[in-house]
Amino acid sequence: MTRKKVTLTYIANDGARKAAFKKRKKGLMKKVSELSTLCGIEACAIIYSRYQAEPEVWPSTLGTRRAIARFKNMSEMDQAKRMVNQQGFIRQRIVKAEEQLKKQLRENREMEICQVMYRALVGQPLQGLTILDLNDLGWMLEKTGKEIEERIKKLKNTALGSEQAVSAEPTADKGSEGDNSEAAPKNNSALDDVVAAEAMQNRPWYMEFLKPCKEGNTANLGQNEPLPSYPCGNLTPPWSNFYFP
Amino acid sequence: MGKKPSLGRQKIVIARIPKKNHLQVTFSKRRSGRFKKASELCTLSGVDVGIIVFSLASKVFSFGHPEVELIIDRFLARHNLPPLDTSAHHQLFEAHRSVNLRELNMILTQVLDELEVERKHGERLDVMRKASQRQCWWEAPVDELGLCELEQLRTSMEEMKMNVEKLTSKLMATLLLQMVCHFQGLILD
Numbered sequence: 510m511t512r513k514k515v516t517l518t519y520i521a522n523d524g525a526r527k528a529a530f531k532k533r534k535k536g537l538m539k540k541v542s543e544l545s546t547l548c549g550i551e552a553c554a555i556i557y558s559r560y561q562a563e564p565e566v567w568p569s570t571l572g573t574r575r576a577i578a579r580f581k582n583m584s585e586m587d588q589a590k591r592m593v594n595q596q597g598f599i600r601q602r603i604v605k606a607e608e609q610l611k612k613q614l615r616e617n618r619e620m621e622i623c624q625v626m627y628r629a630l631v632g633q634p635l636q637g638l639t640i641l642d643l644n645d646l647g648w649m650l651e652k653t654g655k656e657i658e659e660r661i662k663k664l665k666n667t668a669l670g671s672e673q674a675v676s677a678e679p680t681a682d683k684g685s686e687g688d689n690s691e692a693a694p695k696n697n698s699a700l701d702d703v704v705a706a707e708a709m710q711n712r713p714w715y716m717e718f719l720k721p722c723k724e725g726n727t728a729n730l731g732q733n734e735p736l737p738s739y740p741c742g743n744l745t746p747p748w749s750n751f752y753f754p
Numbered sequence: 755m756g757k758k759p760s761l762g763r764q765k766i767v768i769a770r771i772p773k774k775n776h777l778q779v780t781f782s783k784r785r786s787g788r789f790k791k792a793s794e795l796c797t798l799s800g801v802d803v804g805i806i807v808f809s810l811a812s813k814v815f816s817f818g819h820p821e822v823e824l825i826i827d828r829f830l831a832r833h834n835l836p837p838l839d840t841s842a843h844h845q846l847f848e849a850h851r852s853v854n855l856r857e858l859n860m861i862l863t864q865v866l867d868e869l870e871v872e873r874k875h876g877e878r879l880d881v882m883r884k885a886s887q888r889q890c891w892w893e894a895p896v897d898e899l900g901l902c903e904l905e906q907l908r909t910s911m912e913e914m915k916m917n918v919e920k921l922t923s924k925l926m927a928t929l930l931l932q933m934v935c936h937f938q939g940l941i942l943d
Contacts, residue, residue, distance in 0.1 A: 587813070
């Protein structure tokens with residue numbers, strides 16, 4: 510079966526609608542049956558159509574009656590708790606889709622900012638970025654900086670292999686306070702990621718005023734002073750082409 | 755930020771699933787899928803449908819169009835004629851509900867389309883990122899870098915951060931000034 514995108518509207522064409530109905534009805538019955546078998550649970554399906562007087566049911570008339578009886582035996586609350594009609598169901602789908610959209614937008618944004626960061630690292634000027642971009646860039650630098658810091662610590666840990674060496678390290682690490690266990694950095698970074706993700710969402714209050722990318726928002730200030738590139742310390746080649754002059 | 759690849763479509767045996775966790779997840783997903791298919795059937799063909807599903811914990815899930823209870827009553831009463839309430843009030847109610855459903859479906863379609871667009875965008879970004887990583891060592895995930903590289907990167911990033919902060923402050927100041935002038939201008943007018 511080809512995976513075509515389905516348009517969620519009533520099929521006007523009678524022939525097409527009838528064909529779709531037959532196919533989907535068959536598919537639905539089959540899948541309900543599969544669900545029942547795979548999970549060992551009881552279920553029933555009732556489909557009315559305008560082409561037949563009797564509804565089509567699964568598993569059988571008797572089976573359906575039994576399921577209905579079991580259903581009715583439950584308390585009103587239990588019945589209603591997970592009952593849904595078209596409206597409710599479509600609303601649920603909308604909510605879920607919107608959440609996925611939000612998540613995807615955020616992921617895409619992170620990837621884009623990351624790209625900006627890496628390009629800037631090799632000398633691409635920061636002109637043309639809006640305040641929002643700069644803000645997110647700062648956040649990304651912070652986040653990556655933390656990851657680098659932790660990784661450096663970890664490597665130094667394993668290299669030197671002693672607690673004393675680590676506590677003598679003057680690194681400005683705000684995260685774990687002298688906690689040298691391997692587990693701690695991991696936990697911190699997990700929490701940091703959550704916090705950081707929210708931080709990217711909760712921009713400072715004034716950001717809301719500056720939302721749309723207007724001409725005036727871009728960093729025209731840079732015209733007066735050349736933006737520095739980022740020398741990578743005093744290390745000699747092989748990294749000499751690390752940044753463009 | 756790497757996505758965990760799902761197993762995709764696999765052929766499965768139609769028999770009781772032995773593992774408990776797997777079963778619960780399967781139940782959840784498939785039940786949801788059935789409701790979705792039932793919903794599509796109703797929308798596309800304009801028919802009335804009811805589904806009742808019991809979970810292993812004896813909780814019951816049901817979907818029904820127009821309502822689960824109506825479908826049940828209709829089935830039990832064995833009157834297979836559609837509810838023939840032709841009163842004007844009822845017809846208006848039905849018309850209203852139709853429009854409502856149409857609108858909801860339109861909104862859903864819109865959101866799903868947007869989602870699709872962003873997903874494709876995400877894929878493109880991912881491809882670019884991977885290609886870029888092959889050429890630029892500093893773009894590799896932090897875990898793959900050596901100590902020397904990391905320290906180098908840290909220095910560069912700290913410097914960049916300072917510059918970004920400087921730039922942001924300058925930009926903020928300019929914009930605030932613009933805002934103040936704008937408001938002053940409004941007041942004077």
